[in-house]
Amino acid sequence: xxxxxxxxxxxxxxxxxxxxxxxxxxxxxxxxxxxxxxxxxxxxxxxxxxxxxxxxxxxxxxxxxxxxxxxxxxxxxxxxxxxxxxxxxxxxxxxxxxxxxxxxxxxxxxxxxxxxxxxxxxxxxxxxxxxxxxxxxxxxxxxxxxxxxxxxxxxxxxxxxxxxxxxxxxxxxxxxxxxxxxxxxxxxxxxxxxxxxxxxxxxxxxxxxxxxxxxxxxxxxxxxxxxxxxxxxxxxxxxxxxxxxxxxxxxxxxxxxxxxxxxxxxx
Amino acid sequence: xxxxxxxxxxxxxxxxxxxxxxxxxxxxxxxxxxxxxxxxxxxxxxxxxxxxxxxxxxxxxxxxxxxxxxxxxxxxxxxxxxxxxxxxxxxxxxxxxxxxxxxxxxxxxxxxxxxxxxxxxxxxxxxxxxxxxxxxxxxxxxxxxxxxxxxxxxxxxxxxxxxxxxxxxxxxxxxxxxxxxxxxxxxxxxxxxxxxxxxxxxxxxxxxxxxxxxxxxxxxxxxxxxxxxxxxxxxxxxxxxxxxxxxxxxxxxxxxxxxxxxxxxxxxxxxxxxxxxxxxxxxxxxxxxxxxxxxxxxxxxxx
Numbered sequence: 001x002x003x004x005x006x007x008x009x010x011x012x013x014x015x016x017x018x019x020x021x022x023x024x025x026x027x028x029x030x031x032x033x034x035x036x037x038x039x040x041x042x043x044x045x046x047x048x049x050x051x052x053x054x055x056x057x058x059x060x061x062x063x064x065x066x067x068x069x070x071x072x073x074x075x076x077x078x079x080x081x082x083x084x085x086x087x088x089x090x091x092x093x094x095x096x097x098x099x100x101x102x103x104x105x106x107x108x109x110x111x112x113x114x115x116x117x118x119x120x121x122x123x124x125x126x127x128x129x130x131x132x133x134x135x136x137x138x139x140x141x142x143x144x145x146x147x148x149x150x151x152x153x154x155x156x157x158x159x160x161x162x163x164x165x166x167x168x169x170x171x172x173x174x175x176x177x178x179x180x181x182x183x184x185x186x187x188x189x190x191x192x193x194x195x196x197x198x199x200x201x202x203x204x205x206x207x208x209x210x211x212x213x214x215x216x217x218x219x220x221x222x223x224x225x226x227x228x229x230x231x232x233x234x235x236x237x238x239x240x241x242x243x244x245x246x247x248x249x250x251x252x253x254x255x256x257x258x259x260x261x262x263x264x265x266x267x
Numbered sequence: 268x269x270x271x272x273x274x275x276x277x278x279x280x281x282x283x284x285x286x287x288x289x290x291x292x293x294x295x296x297x298x299x300x301x302x303x304x305x306x307x308x309x310x311x312x313x314x315x316x317x318x319x320x321x322x323x324x325x326x327x328x329x330x331x332x333x334x335x336x337x338x339x340x341x342x343x344x345x346x347x348x349x350x351x352x353x354x355x356x357x358x359x360x361x362x363x364x365x366x367x368x369x370x371x372x373x374x375x376x377x378x379x380x381x382x383x384x385x386x387x388x389x390x391x392x393x394x395x396x397x398x399x400x401x402x403x404x405x406x407x408x409x410x411x412x413x414x415x416x417x418x419x420x421x422x423x424x425x426x427x428x429x430x431x432x433x434x435x436x437x438x439x440x441x442x443x444x445x446x447x448x449x450x451x452x453x454x455x456x457x458x459x460x461x462x463x464x465x466x467x468x469x470x471x472x473x474x475x476x477x478x479x480x481x482x483x484x485x486x487x488x489x490x491x492x493x494x495x496x497x498x499x500x501x502x503x504x505x506x507x508x509x510x511x512x513x514x515x516x517x518x519x520x521x522x523x524x525x526x527x528x529x530x531x532x533x534x535x536x537x538x539x540x541x542x543x544x545x546x547x548x549x550x551x552x553x554x555x556x557x558x559x560x561x562x563x564x565x566x567x568x569x570x
Contacts, residue, residue: 002371002372003371004368004371004372005372007371008357008368008371012357012359012360105355105358106351106353106354106355106356107355107356107357109321109351109355110351110355110356110369110410111372112319112320112321112344113319113321113344113347113349113351114344114369114372114373115341115342115344115345115372115373115374116341116344116372117338117339117340117341118320118338118339119339120339120341262338262339263323263338264323265282265321265322265323266316266321266322267316267321267322
């Protein structure tokens with residue numbers, strides 16, 4: 001661990017952290033403020049839902065949308081899809097720039113020509129990614145909980161705590177994947193492109209699997225299948241499968257990234 | 268005290284199938300100013316990056332201060348100041364931020380930082396992206412020198428500097444060497460190498476083709492003898508001159524001869540006719556270098 005590397009990483013990304021936080025806060029607040037209106041007009045919502053085709057509903061996470069609960073509404077309109085892409089857009093460039101991007105722009109050579117080891121640099125930059133991801137998730141739950149108090153929406157604190165933890169793990173699985181690709185590449189472009197491509201492909205796999213029984217198996221290779229914020233918020237449950245998959249992904253990508261970065265040429 | 272500061276033993280680096288350096292063997296002793304010469308693409312930067320653990324050698328071994336270079340040689344790098352051939356910094360940050368960043372990594376500010384900024388006339392308050400190439404080079408030099416390291420690894424250190432600052436850099440290097448530092452200077456600006464280095468290696472196509480003291484290298488080099496005789500020189504006399512690599516006439520009575528070996532014996536032959544004037548020109552390091560490269564190796568990417 002190098003405090004200088006840690007501080008510099010967060011300092012270099014502070015502006016993007018502020019902007020993404022503002023985006024998450026604004027979106028979260030809007031969704032919470034809107035929920036009481038939805039709750040009062042469930043019949044209309046049901047009528048709208050009936051208009052949608054099964055394929056359209058699948059795009060938003062499958063049939064059986066439930067707008068009557070806060071978790072169901074927030075899940076469909078925010079956390080299941082939009083939120084994933086927002087945090088991915090935040091952590092993937094961070095991870096891409098941390099190793100491969102720094103090799104490409106020469107700042108890694110500047111750092112590694114000083115008395116600091118590769119392992120130290122890779123570990124510390126990952127730790128900065130963990131803190132960055134944690135901050136995004138803290139903003140996410142805070143801007144659901146606080147507006148809930150202001151708009152008379154019953155947002156459970158323990159549900160938010162659980163959402164924070166599992167959301168952080170999901171963010172680290174996404175960021176960890178980008179970090180691993182970054183450790184193997186020169187430049188941040190490949191890490192960003194591959195990671196966003198994989199998330200996009202997972203979303204398509206989930207949609208396809210929800211539309212057709214023939215492709216049902218595809219949902220199981222998609223993070224969107226295991227990421228169920230509606231259940232976290234309404235029922236305070238996270239399946240063991242989800243804990244295991246996001247936990248193993250986050251840990252495995254991190255370990256491979258450190259291993260790969262120690263072995264690669266910094267040029 | 269270490270017996271060698273740098274030692275490469277058959278050091279080899281391939282980038283996939285393309286050659287970086289091949290079977291490089293040389294050593295640098297404490298207090299030496301060692302020149303590492305070669306054109307772009309010869310393998311100078313690759314060698315330095317292997318020594319700094321940026322690159323994993325394909326074969327052979329590299330040692331710094333008698334300790335084998337590994338992936339995580341952080342304590343070795345504490346003793347080294349490095350100026351890369353292509354300097355890069357955090358573009359949006361200031362020179363001050365960069366100096367503080369390096370100070371943080373080294374556990375404290377460099378004792379010579381203020382003095383170096385003053386002598387090199389470097390203003391650290393400006394953002395790196397606003398700096399000229401010369402000012403970025405000054406920042407790299409301040410970073411390399413401010414902690415007064417035992418070994419300076421300098422890859423084209425005066426690139427982009429004006430003559431006055433080049434002079435200042437060499438003055439500073441001479442002071443550091445007088446204080447006991449070792450300098451490993453990679454360059455293709457040969458007059459500066461000739462000025463400061465006591466020993467050089469010439470690298471070609473990734474391999475060392477000559478490695479000796481500057482003095483010894485120059486003594487083996489071509490000398491050009493210009494002779495003006497007192498009377499016209501017969502063709503048979505010119506044809507019979509021994510020990511000359513080439514000879515040409517100038518004017519009615521003049522000869523210009525290139526001599527590579529046995530300068531004494533060759534001069535005795537030249538002086539067999541009455542001479543009006545004679546001068547012997549020593550080859551510069553540049554000419555020695557070109558002897559090894561045959562004037563042919565220009566261009567190519569940095570390796």
